[in-house]
Amino acid sequence: MEKTWNNKAWFLVLPVVVLVAFSAVIPLMTVVNYSVQDTFGNNEFFWAGTDWFSEMLQSDRFWDALFRNLIFSFTVLAIQIPLGIFIALNMPKHGIGVPVCLVLMALPLLIPWNVVGTIWQVFGRVDIGFLGHYLRVLGVDYNYTQDPIDAWATVIIMDVWHWTSLVVLLCYAGLVSIPDAYYQAAKIDGASRWSVFRYIQLPKMKRVLLIAVLLRFMDSFMIYTEPFVVTGGGPGNSTTFLSIDLVKMAIGQFDLGPAAAMSIIYFLIILLLSWIFYTVMTSHDAQS
Amino acid sequence: MARITLDHIRHAYGPKPSSEKDYALKEVHHEWEHGGAYALLGPSGCGKTTLLNIISGLLTPSEGKILFDGADVTGRSTEERNIAQVFQFPVIYDTMTVYQNLAFPLRNRKVPEADVDSRVREILEMIDLSDWANRKARGLTADQKQKISLGRGLVRKDVNAILFDEPLTVIDPHMKWVLRSQLKRLHRQFGFTMVYVTHDQTEALTFADKVVVMYEGEIVQIGTPVELFERPRHTFVGYFIGSPGMNFLPAKLAGATVTVGRHKIPLERAPTVAANAKVEFGIRPEFVRLGREGFPIQVLKVEDVGRQKIVRTNFEGHLLTAIVSEDAEIPAEPHVTFKQSAINIYADSWRAETEG
Numbered sequence: 001m002e003k004t005w006n007n008k009a010w011f012l013v014l015p016v017v018v019l020v021a022f023s024a025v026i027p028l029m030t031v032v033n034y035s036v037q038d039t040f041g042n043n044e045f046f047w048a049g050t051d052w053f054s055e056m057l058q059s060d061r062f063w064d065a066l067f068r069n070l071i072f073s074f075t076v077l078a079i080q081i082p083l084g085i086f087i088a089l090n091m092p093k094h095g096i097g098v099p100v101c102l103v104l105m106a107l108p109l110l111i112p113w114n115v116v117g118t119i120w121q122v123f124g125r126v127d128i129g130f131l132g133h134y135l136r137v138l139g140v141d142y143n144y145t146q147d148p149i150d151a152w153a154t155v156i157i158m159d160v161w162h163w164t165s166l167v168v169l170l171c172y173a174g175l176v177s178i179p180d181a182y183y184q185a186a187k188i189d190g191a192s193r194w195s196v197f198r199y200i201q202l203p204k205m206k207r208v209l210l211i212a213v214l215l216r217f218m219d220s221f222m223i224y225t226e227p228f229v230v231t232g233g234g235p236g237n238s239t240t241f242l243s244i245d246l247v248k249m250a251i252g253q254f255d256l257g258p259a260a261a262m263s264i265i266y267f268l269i270i271l272l273l274s275w276i277f278y279t280v281m282t283s284h285d286a287q288s
Numbered sequence: 289m290a291r292i293t294l295d296h297i298r299h300a301y302g303p304k305p306s307s308e309k310d311y312a313l314k315e316v317h318h319e320w321e322h323g324g325a326y327a328l329l330g331p332s333g334c335g336k337t338t339l340l341n342i343i344s345g346l347l348t349p350s351e352g353k354i355l356f357d358g359a360d361v362t363g364r365s366t367e368e369r370n371i372a373q374v375f376q377f378p379v380i381y382d383t384m385t386v387y388q389n390l391a392f393p394l395r396n397r398k399v400p401e402a403d404v405d406s407r408v409r410e411i412l413e414m415i416d417l418s419d420w421a422n423r424k425a426r427g428l429t430a431d432q433k434q435k436i437s438l439g440r441g442l443v444r445k446d447v448n449a450i451l452f453d454e455p456l457t458v459i460d461p462h463m464k465w466v467l468r469s470q471l472k473r474l475h476r477q478f479g480f481t482m483v484y485v486t487h488d489q490t491e492a493l494t495f496a497d498k499v500v501v502m503y504e505g506e507i508v509q510i511g512t513p514v515e516l517f518e519r520p521r522h523t524f525v526g527y528f529i530g531s532p533g534m535n536f537l538p539a540k541l542a543g544a545t546v547t548v549g550r551h552k553i554p555l556e557r558a559p560t561v562a563a564n565a566k567v568e569f570g571i572r573p574e575f576v577r578l579g580r581e582g583f584p585i586q587v588l589k590v591e592d593v594g595r596q597k598i599v600r601t602n603f604e605g606h607l608l609t610a611i612v613s614e615d616a617e618i619p620a621e622p623h624v625t626f627k628q629s630a631i632n633i634y635a636d637s638w639r640a641e642t643e644g
Contacts, residue, residue, distance in 0.1 A: 179377065181375040181376070181379050184346055184373065185373070185379040185437070185440075187346075187365070187366045188344070188371065188372060188373050188393075188441075189392055189396055189440060190367045190393055190396035190397050191396055192396065195392075195396065199381045199384065199392075200381070203382045203383045204382075
């Protein structure tokens with residue numbers, strides 16, 4: 001049979017192509033453009049090749065920020081994922097408790113990020129903040145503006161407060177999709193509470209957990225607003241994560257070339273780590 | 289395996305049942321023999337799953353006691369009762385292999401690993417899944433998964449009973465026959481007490497020694513397939529069992545003669561019926577004979593269902609269905625006769641006993 005060639009269908013994808021071009025490709029290419037050139041203003045550019053990249057990869061400042069960011073991401077993942085699962089397992093399945101819990105859980109997610117930062121900034125202040133003041137009263141020497149450990153603790157607890165709900169809601173959605181017959185069968189088979197979790201609940205939550213881990217990793221790795229509002233990256237550089245450092249470099253110092261190179265490296269790291277997470281977590285599916 | 293005694297059991301899902309209507313399960317008082325195969329048959333919402341869950345211990349009855357071999361187990365949990373249950377949808381542990389699935393109930397009970405192995409291999413043989421032992425259970429077909437669910441029940445030697453809750457619902461029609469006959473064979477071989485819930489009469493009749501017919505929360509009849517066919521105790525059993533169901537015609541009774549419309553039909557024996565009861569004349573379509581003699585009828589419709597013809601007729605203003613063989617002629621002026629021994633008389637929907 002004669003095959004009909006009709007390329008008009010390409011016009012149908014044109015809107016998407018235009019949208020993606022303006023939202024992703026063109027901005028990204030602008031950054032690429034900056035990263036390989038040097039400028040002294042007046043819109044004059046000089047070819048710099050890979051200079052900015054090698055400078056970036058050799059700078060301690062970059063590696064320190066990356067290291068802090070990785071520690072931060074893995075810490076919040078290590079807290080939020082188990083805690084989210086635990087809360088989801090203990091949420092009510094029937095009755096009036098369900099909507100109440102869901103709304104309470106969703107609340108932190110609805111608050112704008114800089115407001116979250118402001119809340120915790122005030123909450124933790126030693127002079128007027130509830131947390132800061134009463135920790136002092138209890139004899140804890142707490143001051144997030146001066147002590148790096150206190151600053152880290154504040155930022156991590158804030159992130160846990162802000163984002164654990166997301167993990168809870170995703171896990172809960174996975175849990176309620178398990179038919180009762182599974183629990184009844186497990187009872188009949190004499191399964192322990194742990195076995196029920198390990199062999200019924202966890203496998204059924206696996207897909208949503210994968211999404212939760214990916215989202216939480218990407219978000220925490222790109223975190224900017226909340227620590228910027230609370231600690232501004234301090235004390236010293238102790239809570240300066242990659243994005244805070246990037247903004248300082250690009251807008252504070254106006255070093256466009258190095259900042260662009262850093263952006264690209266930053267982007268590639270997120271892409272790579274997300275890909276690794278995804279591959280590792282889905283490899284079990286492929287095995288069977 | 290055990291004898292199961294249901295001692296005056298009633299169940300209501302609401303907190304305070306005040307009238308008979310509040311009970312999802314009306315009084316059940318019966319004893320099920322050790323090693324029997326029972327089918328609970330009835331339409332959706334008749335209480336059969338409620339009764340099953342009471343036996344398995346997933347539900348505690350509002351009233352009454354349940355005994356296994358004479359021991360009261362009403363307050364005991366499902367695992368303490370030592371029963372197995374196969375659900376409507378196959379329940380398997382996705383992440384485990386077929387072997388691990390079968391070993392799971394034994395390992396949970398801390399059975400020595402050597403015994404687990406020999407027992408699991410035995411069961412794999414029984415349910416024809418030996419070649420699949422090391423495959424992940426997730427990739428199997430619905431009927432294989434259902435066999436695993438069954439296997440997890442069989443693997444424990446000491447189970448008191450195996451309960452089935454419409455286990456063939458999600459199985460392909462051609463596999464239903466295969467699974468059912470395998471189940472039947474296993475039952476004959478090992479003689480466990482089986483309770484099988486279904487709304488499919490073919491399944492119930494081919495599978496069970498005794499069929500328990502339920503209707504609106506009540507057991508209306510417990511009997512062998514033949515008893516249900518020949519002597520339905522309740523009009524519901526009459527039309528639920530059989531395809532098409534039994535004919536019921538309003539009638540009047542005088543001694544050993546029943547009157548339908550203008551016609552008097554003699555009975556073998558006189559039934560005992562209360563004075564004001566609503567009397568019905570019941571006859572299975574299989575025992576309605578079409579011919580040139582007897583009572584005149586009008587043929588409304590003939591349905592050819594292959595080896596037989598189903599003839600819908602008008603008899604004294606009521607619908608009367610007859611089954612005739614494929615090659616039978618339907619005469620121009622059709623008449624019917626009824627096989628006398630197959631006539632049942634019903635008073636207020638319950639079958640009237642005959643004297644003597």
